[in-house]
Amino acid sequence: MNAYDEASLDGMPGRPRAATPLAGRSGGWAVGLDIGGTKVLGVAVDPDGVPRHEVRTATVRGLDGVVTGAADAVERLAALAGIGVGELVGVGIGVPGVVVPGDGSVEHAVNLGIAGRVPLAAHLHDRLGGVVPVRVENDLNAAVVGAAAATDGAHGLAPDVAFLALGTGVAAGLLLDGRLRRGVRGSAGEIGHLTLVPDGLPCKCGRAGCLEQYASGSALDAAWPSTDGRPSPALVFEAAEAGDAVAVALRDRFAWAVGSAVRILVLTCDVGRVVIGGGVAAIGEPLLDVVRAALLAESRQSPFLASLDLAERVTLAPAGVPVGALGAALVGRGTYA
Numbered sequence: 332m333n334a335y336d337e338a339s340l341d342g343m344p345g346r347p348r349a350a351t352p353l354a355g356r357s358g359g360w361a362v363g364l365d366i367g368g369t370k371v372l373g374v375a376v377d378p379d380g381v382p383r384h385e386v387r388t389a390t391v392r393g394l395d396g397v398v399t400g401a402a403d404a405v406e407r408l409a410a411l412a413g414i415g416v417g418e419l420v421g422v423g424i425g426v427p428g429v430v431v432p433g434d435g436s437v438e439h440a441v442n443l444g445i446a447g448r449v450p451l452a453a454h455l456h457d458r459l460g461g462v463v464p465v466r467v468e469n470d471l472n473a474a475v476v477g478a479a480a481a482t483d484g485a486h487g488l489a490p491d492v493a494f495l496a497l498g499t500g501v502a503a504g505l506l507l508d509g510r511l512r513r514g515v516r517g518s519a520g521e522i523g524h525l526t527l528v529p530d531g532l533p534c535k536c537g538r539a540g541c542l543e544q545y546a547s548g549s550a551l552d553a554a555w556p557s558t559d560g561r562p563s564p565a566l567v568f569e570a571a572e573a574g575d576a577v578a579v580a581l582r583d584r585f586a587w588a589v590g591s592a593v594r595i596l597v598l599t600c601d602v603g604r605v606v607i608g609g610g611v612a613a614i615g616e617p618l619l620d621v622v623r624a625a626l627l628a629e630s631r632q633s634p635f636l637a638s639l640d641l642a643e644r645v646t647l648a649p650a651g652v653p654v655g656a657l658g659a660a661l662v663g664r665g666t667y668a
């Protein structure tokens with residue numbers, strides 16, 4: 332049995348079909364891999380920047396497992412595209428962890444079981460026979476590139492976009508003036524550890540009241556543990572919709588916290604769009620509705636906030652588009668080297 336789930340993306344609804352200015356013609360195919368703690372999602376992107384083939388496989392933790400899994404996925408995607416690995420213009424990888432700018436090394440990729448500082452790009456480059464450039468990027472940086480490309484396809488790309496990931500934690504990828512903002516320590520966008528509630532809930536970072544204790548999927552899971560295996564965020568929103576007072580209060584506090592994250596991103600970077608992604612975004616339009624409502628409520632108290640049109644800047648990551656892998660492929664083409 333093949334260990335991969337494979338799919339051709341041609342003609343699937345919601346997929347970006349048109350070339351974008353960001354994607355631009357590159358003269359060849361590229362592969363992007365979004366390597367997470369549990370799964371690897373890869374796409375092959377055609378010369379017009381459109382994702383055409385997709386593979387998913389389980390992450391094998393540890394350096395050798397990650398490199399072997401990535402190499403297998405790249406070879407599989409090249410085969411699906413009908414070309415050899417050496418014909419790819421580049422391979423990009425998004426990983427959770429600090430990526431050292433320039434040399435493709437990764438630090439603190441604890442979710443991948445990789446300790447210390449490791450030259451991941453060089454390892455994969457060697458494993459692929461030294462025939463294709465490999466670039467590594469932080470997963471949220473890759474995601475903001477993919478989100479920008481996927482949501483702006485037909486309208487030209489907005490150069491100022493934040494990708495707000497709501498999952499186990501809360502953090503953002505930043506595309507500012509058309510360039511990734513990584514920061515001198517790779518920690519730009521780590522807004523999850525801004526204090527939202529003085530003397531609030533304890534956080535794993537050692538402090539209390541951090542934003543991610545209120546705006547993450549983990550926060551909802553802690554407050555409303557799932558009893559049937561389904562994700563807590565979906566259960567909270569369903570219970571709130573059904574009128575459960577506790578769920579309504581929890582949902583509204585969550586919406587306020589996510590809205591606060593949006594407000595922080597707009598007030599610090601004046602991004603034109605905040606794209607909400609991560610596991611919690613699977614809630615879909617009901618999430619967008621309550622976050623926008625929370626932002627509008629704040630705006631009614633502040634002519635200044637009202638003038639910034641915060642609610643209008645929030646969108647959801649397009650459903651069904653693997654923005655992390657797509658962005659990684661665009662990074663792999665060297666657009667953001």
Ligand SMILES: [Zn+2]
Nearest residue numbers: 524534536541
């Ligand atoms: Zn914290």
